[in-house]
Amino acid sequence: MKAHVYVTLKQTVLDPQGQAIHGALTKMQYQGIEEVRQGKYFVLTLSDSLDAAAAKAEVERIATDVLTNPVIEQFTFHLEDAN
Amino acid sequence: MKAHVYVTLKQTVLDPQGQAIHGALTKMQYQGIEEVRQGKYFVLTLSDSLDAAAAKAEVERIATDVLTNPVIEQFTFHLEDAN
Numbered sequence: 001m002k003a004h005v006y007v008t009l010k011q012t013v014l015d016p017q018g019q020a021i022h023g024a025l026t027k028m029q030y031q032g033i034e035e036v037r038q039g040k041y042f043v044l045t046l047s048d049s050l051d052a053a054a055a056k057a058e059v060e061r062i063a064t065d066v067l068t069n070p071v072i073e074q075f076t077f078h079l080e081d082a083n
Numbered sequence: 084m085k086a087h088v089y090v091t092l093k094q095t096v097l098d099p100q101g102q103a104i105h106g107a108l109t110k111m112q113y114q115g116i117e118e119v120r121q122g123k124y125f126v127l128t129l130s131d132s133l134d135a136a137a138a139k140a141e142v143e144r145i146a147t148d149v150l151t152n153p154v155i156e157q158f159t160f161h162l163e164d165a166n
Contacts (some may be wrong), residue, residue, distance in 0.1 A: 006124050007124070008124065018125075021125070021149075021150075024149070025149065031130075031133075031141065032129050032130035032132060032133045032137070032138070032141060033127055033128070033129060033141075034128040034129065034130055035126075035127070036126070036127050036128075037125070037128075038123065038125055038126075039124040039125070039126070040123065040124060041089050041090070041091070041121070041122040041123060041124035042104070042119060042120070042121055043118075043119070043120045044116055044119050045118035046115050046116060046117065047114075047115035047117055049115060050114075055115070058113065058114065058116075061113070062108060062113055062116070066104075066107070066108065066113075067104075
């Protein structure tokens, strides 16, 4: 089973890296881009010994405690083949 | 309209950062994690003047030319509110 975790800066937190990418895209003549925000993406491969509920709990715990800085970041995740 | 772009290392490319996270999780007694791979995640906010086809083409061009190193990385993306 795989878990996909998406970590992003909270909407109220300034994202200078995203702004730099946006600035570069604008200079390179790409059209119609209003904002860019960069985040992190993790793919966790989970042991098949975990059932869907245990996997969900474990991934949520890891995302909260390890992968995310709760002061400035938030996360979402989903499980693939969760049945 | 928003575009979500996910950039990951190709499966054949070593991911030392993911391995480090995996090692840390194992030391911290998290159970059932077999592999961790880290990627990048971009959220592009697109102008409403682009229709879905133009947005798709533009995001694909940006992801290919700017956000991804085609030698070692691959990307997927999807558009939100694409209709």
